[in-house]
Each structure stands twice: as C-alpha cells, then as structure tokens.
Amino acid sequence: MSPKATAEEVSPQVALRRALSLFPTGVVALAAVVDGQPTGIAVNSFISVSLEPPLVAVCPARTSTTWPVLARATRIGLSVLGADQEQTARSLASRTGDRFANIDWRATEGGAIHMDGAALWLECEIRHSFDGGDHEIVTLEVISSEAFPEVTPLVFHLSQFRGL
Template sequence: MSPQVALRKAFSAFPTGVVAVCALVDERPVGMAVNSFTSISLDPPLVAVSVARTSSTWPTLATRGRLGMSVLGSEHEVLCRRLSARAVDRFEDAQWHATDDGAVLIDDAALWLECEVRSTFDGGDHEIVLMEVHEAETFPDVTPLVFHQSQFRELHADR
C-alpha cells in the first residue's frame, strides 16, 4: 500500500459531514461536494473548506460573490455522488433554490450558509478557503449525511 493510500485510509477514520458548495453561473447552478468543512470563528463568523487543486469546478465558483453551502441531509447520497462526478448534470432531479445574491442552496439540507471567500491558503495538493458567513439557517430535524471510512452513513439517535 502506498503512503498516500495508507494516509487516505487513516484520514477516513474521522467521520465528516458533506457540504454542497454552489452558486448560479450564467443563470445555471454550479456546485461541488466537499467533506473537508469546518467552523473557524464566531466573531467574525468564519468557516473553511479544503478544495483539491485538481478541481475543475472550484475555479468557476471561486469567482462568484456569494456561495451557498448546504450541509447535506441523509437522503442526499445520490446528489452528493452527482456533485462529485465529472461530465454529468450534477443538479439532475435536485431540489434547490437561489438567493437574490446568486448563492444556491439545496432543499432539505441540515444547514444553509451564505458565504463569501475571504482568504485562501496553500494546503499542499489542496487550497484552504476561508469564508465569511453572511447568513445561516439551521434545520435541526434533518439528519445530516455522514462520510466515514469511504462510505456514506447515517446518524442514529440513542434509543
């Protein structure tokens, strides 16, 4: 096993949520899925994502003003796979809406954030993107989609 494959497997031991990062581009939704999302600061309100330098979608999104960030719900596995695929209609059968500022938010998500890129940093084979949060809306009854050990999983309440 190569060191990169071993490290990828090691990192997969940490469960993460999955976030759709989306915006309108020429009146059409453009988006991608990321699982390297984290809250950074409450004052000012900041979050960060890490984007692969090989992404063909991020250069388009990075130039938009507002970006919609939707923490995907447990029923969004198919959408998440589409948002991670190349050469497909990523929004086929997806339910979404755009804000007046062009941020695209996924319906039935656990959390919506409207953000703008504030800074970027070198992260090796990724770019670390610090974003300022302008709007936030939570949906506590939505169970988030979880990615763990390279599989999608659901959270279950203790019974």
C-alpha cells in the same frame, strides 16, 4: 489494507487516506449561480473557524475544474447535506453530466445556491485562500444561516456515505 498486504505494498498516501477515513465528516454542497448557470461541488473538508467574525473553511481539491469557476461567484451557498441526500453528493461530485439534474435547490438574491432537504444552509463570501498542498484552504465569511435541526446529516466514514 487486506490481511495479506504488507506495509511495503501500500504507498504512504494510500495508508494516510485509509487512516483518515476513520474520522467521520459531514458532507457539504458548495454551490452558486455563475454566469447564469448553477455550479457546484461536494466537499467533506469543512470546519467552523471563528464566531467573530463568522468564518468557516472548506478545502477544495486543486484538481477540481469546477472550484475555479465557483470561486468567481459573489456569494456561495454551503448546504450541510441530509442523510437522505447521498445521491445529491454523488451528483455534485461527478465529473460528467448535469450535476443539478433531479436535485431540488434554490438560489438567493446574491446567487448562492442551497439544497432543499439539507441540515444547514450558509450563505458566504470568500475571504482568503491558502496553500493546502494538493487542496486549497478557503475561508468564507458567513453572511446568513438557516438551520434545520430535524434533518439528520449525511456523514462520510470509512469511504462510505452513512447517516448518524
């Protein structure tokens, strides 16, 4: 909110979005080969849920046209993007063009896609989906993981990409 703006000029949704932008989050690529094509999106709503069974959760927007396609995949790759992968995040968040152009990635035997240069790779299967308002809350079971602790993660804070 600009110094001259009053509370009445900002909708509750905009005010909440600005407030929540104070909470830094990681940036995660969700990707898989679907119908022979690489398919993916970027999300910043990602959490660890459980160690036994190994579960994580993501929250794709209901307005996403890519998530329903990606949700058909047998396995989905989650890549916690590295600090130098801002362009990868922007490309995967794009609504037009080839999202995978100029991105180095690899697919597992199960069809999960991982981004080269990420801090963490998880190969997952969808377990449950719940109503989350304008987003869907999706729990995924972690089938395998590979960590790259030397990679500094990309962070989204105050509506900007940043490194730690």
